[in-house]
Amino acid sequence: MKLLVQQACRDVFGHWALAGAVLWLLLAARLGAEAELGTGQLGDYLALVSWLGVFLLYRSADLVYRRRQQGWPMEDRLRDRRGWRLPLAEWLGPSLWWLALLLVALIPPWAPGFQPEPEAMSSHRFAAVHSRFSTEEVPAEGFPQVQLPQVQEWELDAGQPLPPGGLALLPFHWPTPPDQEGATLGLFQDQDGRQEAVAPGRLLSWPMGEKASASGRLQLQWRPHGVGEGTTAPQLQSPYARFRVPRLGRDSLPWLLLGQWLFFLPAFAFAQLLSRHLQVRAGFAFLLALALTSLAAWRPGPEVWLPDSPVAWVAQILLKLKAALPRIDGLLATGPDFHLVWARFDPLQLLAWLASGLLALVLSVRPWRQAP
Structure with missing residues (x-):
């Protein structure tokens, strides 16, 4: 032998x-x-x-x-x-x-x-951003005479699991911010229970918790807390929302x-x-x-609608074959975004x-x- x-x-x-x-x-x-x-x-x-x-x-x-x-x-x-x-x-x-x-x-x-x-960190766009708005109205804390929406929710989907230590950069806009300087604009809370108050004119830099990194989805809730009269719910500027993750080094x-x-x-x-x-x-x-092996390591992009054509049939066949094979794209971590690919292991x-x-x-x- x-x-x-x-x-x-x-x-x-x-x-x-x-x-x-x-x-x-x-x-x-x-x-x-x-x-x-x-x-x-x-x-x-x-x-x-x-x-x-x-x-x-x-x-x-x-x-x-x-x-x-x-x-x-x-x-x-x-x-x-x-x-x-x-x-x-x-x-x-x-x-x-x-x-x-x-x-x-x-x-x-x-x-x-x-x-x-x-660079120590790399910046990427979220694959999808979904907003949910509660229609129930309750008095804002500290201002019982003001009626504001109770909860505004966002779900930001990166499309895959993320390495630990990620950071979400979220630009919010308030159509009618409070008049007093330094006032907070409510509280944000994610699925890991982390809370943070935000002041006007600041980019929300939100650390990705353990649950958010494992699922690749960040769920945020905004609740009115200490806001002034006339202040409305924030609006997320979705096209400019980014997440930053640490790059893998030679170690x-x-x-x-x-x-x-x-x-x-x-x-x-x-x-x-x-x-x-x-x-x-x-x-x-x-x-x-x-x-x-290339089909097993293939990483399909976002779903795109294709009309009935030979190209669409071939694409459907490849997707079915891909679904039948083990998902091993995380093993072949190469290219500029190799640190994201490795997270799929x-x-x-x-x-x-x-x-x-x-x-x-x-x-x-x-x-x-x-x-x-």
């Missing part, structure tokens, strides 16, 4: 390929660290590193195809009646190489001159690269299963495996994804189809 794994590693990745992979990592670190040559963000470095996983995915399918042409499976069946050593060794080859490359990828961002310096790089390693493990098994049992060329098996979905790869590996152990 040890010799089979060593030979699989040599066949998957040669010396020239290893030198090219190291040069690619150095180039990726340079592009991800300098704003003049690249974007100067850690997420783009992670995106360039993931291309090595795509290359290994092709080499994994090509390994099975070339060995099938050379008669390796039939010869190994004479030595191993159960037939599990060769498929397992061919899967371990690219998996171990991928782990080794990711360990090397940990080094460049820590070297002098390769340090991306992004989180091991976890981000671990997510990429776990993402490609089932992909190697899919590529080898397709190349082994469908008996297709390596390029076709690679494209099928890449399409399957779900351990249960990860177990389902690894189980699907294990199933593909088990199916690869089945005996080869004998030629007539």
Whole structure:
């Protein structure tokens, strides 16, 4: 078994390929660290590193195809009646190489001159803002002669879970603010029970609590408290509402690269299963495996209505296939918003994804189809 794994590693990745992979990592670190040559963000470095996983995915399918042409499976069946050593060794080859490359990828961002310096926080728009207004009127506290609406509610939806430590920046407008200077304009309260009084002319900077970050939804209520006569309920300027979340630094790089390693493990098994049992060329098996894994990592945008057309039918089919696959988009956290993508990580979905790869590996152990 040890010799089979060593030979699989040599066949998957040669010396020239290893030198090219190291040069690619150095180039990726340079592009991800300098704003003049690249974007100067850690997420783009992670995106360039993931291309090595795509290359290994092709080499994994090509390994099975070339060995099938050379008669390796039939010869190994004479030595191993159960037939599990060769498929397992061919899967371990690219998996171990991928782990080794990711360990090397940990080094460049820590070297002098390769340090991306992004902003500490990133700003994003809310996906949806909903307002609810209570029609029941009660006397305002402190001013029994004034009748004001009891509650004004807003629900701000980010569209996904958020990392802890987020901040909502909400511009409110009062059509008729109080006359006295320094007077408060009521109390705001969120679903975590936090309350804060707001003075006129100030941007409401609201920390996202544990419940709001986990669900990606911030629920705010405004109640009249200590407001003057003639003061009306506030109006949220929805187009300018933003939320800011902390970016992930280099300290989180091991976890981000671990997510990429776990993402490609089932992909190697899919590529080898397709190349082994469908008996297709390596390029076709690679494209099928890449399409399957890309669909699992796909992050659909907001729903858009499309008229009846072939494009709409294809989109509906893709969405149904996406719903049937484990949701693992949080594993492949790359790009400018990688810190938001990482927040979608779900351990249960990860177990389902690894189980699907294990199933593909088990199916690869089945005996080869004998030629007539």
